[in-house]
Amino acid sequence: MTIPDAALVVGAGESPGAALAQSAACEFGRRGSHLAHVVVDGPIKTPFVRERFPELVASRPADALLDPEDIAHTYWAIHRHNRSAWTFEGDLRPWVEPLPTFQEARC
Numbered sequence: 513m514t515i516p517d518a519a520l521v522v523g524a525g526e527s528p529g530a531a532l533a534q535s536a537a538c539e540f541g542r543r544g545s546h547l548a549h550v551v552v553d554g555p556i557k558t559p560f561v562r563e564r565f566p567e568l569v570a571s572r573p574a575d576a577l578l579d580p581e582d583i584a585h586t587y588w589a590i591h592r593h594n595r596s597a598w599t600f601e602g603d604l605r606p607w608v609e610p611l612p613t614f615q616e617a618r619c
Contacts, residue, residue, distance in 0.1 A: 529549075530549050530601070533547060533548075533549035533600075534549070534600065537549070537600050541598070544595070546590075546591075546593060546595065546598050547600070548590045548598075548599060548600055548601065548602060549600060549601045549602075550586070550587065550590070550601070550602045550603075550604065551601075551602070551603045551604065552578065552583060552604045553603060553604065553605045554577070554578050554604070554605050554606045554609075555568060555569075555577050555578065555606075556577065556578045556579075556580060556583070557577040557578060557579050557580065558580065561577065572606075572608060573608070575606075575607070576606050576607065576608040577606060578604060578605075578606055583604060586602065586604055590602065
């Protein structure tokens with residue numbers, strides 16, 4: 513399976529979750545609750561990733577893995593949105609793309 517094929521398979525599997533989140537966002541938004549669908553697409557700087565993918569970690573600059581604190585800041589920013597400008601969908605990716613080693617390992 514090539515990388516584009518793997519991305520299609522992963523994307524197809526995520527579509528029902530996104531559709532459910534979109535429906536819930538419409539329903540709960542009318543009630544004043546903000547719902548967002550956030551895709552975290554890449555390796556996160558964690559002990560698991562460092563142990564399982566040492567070559568990937570060694571081959572990337574320090575800021576080329578998703579930092580958990582930066583992910584948390586993004587979620588906090590979504591939480592703080594003024595309801596006049598809510599966002600529904602966000603994609604969090606490292607600046608280094610593509611990540612073929614990580615993508616192949618996921619499939």
